[in-house]
Amino acid sequence: xxxxxxxxxxxxxxxxxxxxxxxxxxxEASKLCLICKGGRMLCGKLSCPIIxxxxxxxxxxxxISERVEGSTPPGSFVGRIGYPxxxxxxxxxxxxxxxxxxxxxELWVGKSIDEIIEYRLSLIRGxxxxxxxxAIKGNRLLDLIQELSMSISSVDxxxxxxxxxxxxxxxxxxxxxxxxxxxxxxFKTSNIRVDRRIEKAYYDRDMRASExxxxxxxxxxxxxxxxxxxxxxxxxxxxRRKLVPTRWSITAVDDTISLWLIKEIKQYDSLDDYExxxxxxxxNTFLAIFMPEEWGFExxxxxxxxxVWNVGGKTPAIMGDYESYVGRSTYxxxxxxxxxxxxxxxxxxxxxxxxAKVLVLREIHPGYIxxxxxxxxxxSMRSALKREPKKxxxxxxxxxxxxxxxxxxxxKWIEHSLILKEALFQRKITDF
Numbered sequence: 001x002x003x004x005x006x007x008x009x010x011x012x013x014x015x016x017x018x019x020x021x022x023x024x025x026x027x028e029a030s031k032l033c034l035i036c037k038g039g040r041m042l043c044g045k046l047s048c049p050i051i052x053x054x055x056x057x058x059x060x061x062x063x064i065s066e067r068v069e070g071s072t073p074p075g076s077f078v079g080r081i082g083y084p085x086x087x088x089x090x091x092x093x094x095x096x097x098x099x100x101x102x103x104x105x106e107l108w109v110g111k112s113i114d115e116i117i118e119y120r121l122s123l124i125r126g127x128x129x130x131x132x133x134x135a136i137k138g139n140r141l142l143d144l145i146q147e148l149s150m151s152i153s154s155v156d157x158x159x160x161x162x163x164x165x166x167x168x169x170x171x172x173x174x175x176x177x178x179x180x181x182x183x184x185x186x187f188k189t190s191n192i193r194v195d196r197r198i199e200k201a202y203y204d205r206d207m208r209a210s211e212x213x214x215x216x217x218x219x220x221x222x223x224x225x226x227x228x229x230x231x232x233x234x235x236x237x238x239x240r241r242k243l244v245p246t247r248w249s250i251t252a253v254d255d256t257i258s259l260w261l262i263k264e265i266k267q268y269d270s271l272d273d274y275e276x277x278x279x280x281x282x283x284n285t286f287l288a289i290f291m292p293e294e295w296g297f298e299x300x301x302x303x304x305x306x307x308v309w310n311v312g313g314k315t316p317a318i319m320g321d322y323e324s325y326v327g328r329s330t331y332x333x334x335x336x337x338x339x340x341x342x343x344x345x346x347x348x349x350x351x352x353x354x355x356a357k358v359l360v361l362r363e364i365h366p367g368y369i370x371x372x373x374x375x376x377x378x379x380s381m382r383s384a385l386k387r388e389p390k391k392x393x394x395x396x397x398x399x400x401x402x403x404x405x406x407x408x409x410x411x412k413w414i415e416h417s418l419i420l421k422e423a424l425f426q427r428k429i430t431d432f
Contacts, residue, residue, distance in 0.1 A: 033309045035319070035333055064094060064180060066161045068124050071096045071154040072189070073103035076145050077125055078231045080245035087127035088232070088243060089184050090145055092157050094124065099154045105224050105375030109383050113282055116372050126159045126184035135233025135241040141187060142233070142243075149228050150194035150202065157189040197221055198229055205238030212236065213256045223343075224375070227253045247336070250374055254339040261346035262327070265355045266295055273391040274398040275356075278405050279384030283367025286380050287405055288345065289359045289398055290389070291423070296357035297345065298322040298419045299338045302408045306366035316363075316408050322418045336374040337362075344381035359419045363407055395423055 075091035093099055101107050102119045111119075134142055148155060165180035197219045201212040212235040216226045231249035233241050244252065275290040300320030303310040310317040321332040332338035345358045360381065392398040403410050414420045 033311075033317070064124060064165050066164050066182075066185075067158070068092060068094050068161070068165070069096070069158045070094050070156075071099045072148065072157050073099045073101075073123075074148045074151045074155050075103035075123055076149060076228060076232055077127075078243050078246050078249070079127070080247060082129075083245065084132040085129055086132060086243060086245060088130045088142065088145065089126035089128055089181075090148060090157065090159065090187055091123040091125045092159060093122040095122075096156060097154070103224070104222065105373065105379060106222055108375065109281060109379045113369060113372060117370070120372075121179040123179050124159070124165050125179065125181035126161060126165075126187060127181055128184050130243060132233075132243040135243050136239055141184070144187065144189065146202065146232050146234050147192055147194070148189060149225075149232050149234060150198045151192045152195045153193055155189050155192050157187065159187050160185045195221070195225075198225065198234070201229070202234045205241075207235075207237070209236035209241075210256050213253055214260045217257050223253060223257070223378070251336040251339050254336065254343045254374075254378065258339060258343040258346045259327075261343075261350050262295060265346060265349040265353075266325075268349075268353050268355050270294060271352075271354050271356045273393060274395055275389035275391055276398050276402055277384045277387055277389050278402075279380055279387065281380040281383070282372070282376060283365040284376065284380065285363040285365070285406060286377070286384050287361045287402055288381065288384060289361075289395075289402060290345075290349075290356040291359070291395065291398075291419075293357040294325050295355045296322075296324050296419065297342050297360075298358070298417060299332070299334060299341050299360050299362070300413060300416050301334060301337065301362040301364060302412075303364045304366055304407075307364050307368055308371055309364075316412070318408070318412060318416050320416055337377045340374045340378035341381050344378055344385060347382070348385040357419060359417065361402075361406060361413060365407075 070093045072090055072092035077087075077089060077091055079087040081087070091103065093102060102123055108116055108119075128141060130139070130142065138146070148157075161182040162185050163182055165182035167180045197216060198221065201207065201216055204212070207215070209230065213226055213230065216229070217223065227246075227249045229235055230253055231244050231246050233243045235241070271290055271292040273292060276287065277290075278285065278287040280286075298320060299322075300318060302316040302318045303313075304316050305311075305313045319334060321328075321334050321338050341360045341362075345360065349355060349358075362377070390398075390401055392401065399410060406413075414424065
């Protein structure tokens with residue numbers, strides 16, 4: 001059975017889990033920034049002071065006027081503030097041409113943070129307030145945004161705003177940043193060449209959203225495009241369709257696809273060896289250890305002092321989450337990164353036609369000056385897993401190699417890793 005992402009459980013992304021509440025009440029304040037990441041205001045402030053400082057790095061252009069003409073990648077955004085009444089609108093740069101790269105994270109690996117910020121800052125966001133259930137019957141602007149989201153190429157467009165778009169770039173670890181915004185007065189586009197795969201899913205009003213997500217993925221549609229289609233209310237049974245805030249749609253799609261893949265890979269035999277993969281991108285180090293056991297998954301991240309979620313720390317701030325063979329029923333405390341990494345891992349296992357227990361470790365070093373979105377995890381992990389792995393006949397040998405790559409010592413990872421504790425210290429019945 002495929003997990004259905006479009007239900008109210010996804011609102012729990014914004015709520016405190018029991019374990020999170022426990023950390024706060026027991027005074028583990030050092031973990032607050034790592035868990036919150038500027039989205040939940042756990043410190044009690046009205047806005048995140050760290051993000052406020054980060055926003056000063058990039059300011060909006062003073063050259064933008066109330067009328068903007070340019071080629072949308074295509075791009076759109078659905079906010080979450082005020083849910084179930086949210087801001088919805090297109091995103092476009094103030095110039096024409098092939099702008100696909102501005103809203104296609106799959107093309108960003110190897111780009112610098114400055115380049116990525118430049119891509120996103122150039123996207124000006126128009127917005128109008130809608131109810132999430134407007135997706136059931138639609139309206140003039142939403143219909144146009146949905147048609148735009150089917151496009152296979154950049155679309156020339158014109159946006160007229162009620163006043164000049166202002167504001168600084170928005171940063172989040174869960175969603176790509178975007179630039180200035182303003183209330184939309186009117187929006188129009190030229191001819192749109194639609195992707196027939198997305199169009200077919202849109203007009204199938206009897207197909208569940210989770211089924212549509214998997215079908216589009218299986219047909220080769222980019223994950224970022226599926227996320228956009230889900231966000232603007234194009235997928236699902238007709239009378240149950242809804243707008244999904246962009247940051248939620250990103251995780252919903254990663255989760256849904258990886259759950260579908262997990263169901264398949266559980267049918268395969270386990271790996272024969274321990275395999276280690278690693279990749280460095282944007283001063284992040286990603287390292288995955290595939291173990292010759294039945295399916296299990298763990299994601300742990302270490303934010304070094306001087307990074308955005310550990311500004312005043314003296315040592316790396318570490319946290320993670322885990323699932324056994326039977327899966328998990330609660331939202332991961334570490335957020336969308338968990339699901340993006342899991343998607344990349346399950347894609348690799350399907351390709352290999354094997355199952356494994358997967359431990360993914362991420363080190364975030366001070367050169368990662370601003371959070372650029374969960375895509376960084378998914379695409380960096382995909383890049384890592386395209387490389388030839390280092391193979392070993394024992395976990396100890398694999399760890400010896402891994403900690404020539406990583407900076408945080410092994411004992412610190414063990415403190416936070418259920419997989420490592422089980423593998424290193426728990427005896428199996430086959431040992432007797």
